[in-house]
Amino acid sequence: VQLQQSGPGLVKPSQTLSLTCAISGDSVSNIDIAWNWIRLSPSRGLEWLGRTYYRSKWYNDYAVSLKSRITVTPDTSKNQFSLQLNSVTPEDTAVYFCARDPGHSLDVWGQGTTVTVSS
């Protein structure tokens, strides 16, 4: 299983951060898996952001601190999932990772995307 991330490395304040994680060797619709986003910053360390998963229908979970700004969306046609974070500020500057969860852990990670929020 491999996860390949894509998306811009620079986002202006108040705009939307958008990243995509393409899956190979597994399916975004796998009923035994959840697909996650995590970020790493000097001030907050590793922070779990949110996930999407399919269990006869699609579900999402989000970090409470981001719940009003975050959306994680699956794309079954492209076998990938995406992160959108609205109204970003410099505090959202971080390295963002996608990761697979086969059940109470994170076993495969994407390569990471450094996102800087700056005008």
Added chain:
Amino acid sequence: DVVMTQSPLSLPVNLGQPASISCRSSQSLVHRDGNTYLSWFQQRPGQSPRRLIYRVSDRDSGAPDRFSGSGSGTDFTLKISRVEAEDVGLYYCMQSTHWPHYTFGQGTRLEIK
């Protein structure tokens, strides 16, 4: 959210010597299914985190057998029996018992003396 506290935050070690990292949780990590979902990750410079240990003591395939995990309840330990140069990096514990919000320790930086 469950708070994970690691110590030490910096760990200088001589090559060939053992190393130990502690991780404590603010709540018990025993899940209602009887399992304890505590993982350890290694992040080498410039790389993504890589899982070494899951469910306290299960080692991932590909993780060297000099790495071992132990503990129960709220206290957990990652041990390296003999540190090698390739072990330099950051180490994180993560709890995934308390769904849906997984939480991580602050990270421990291992360096060679």
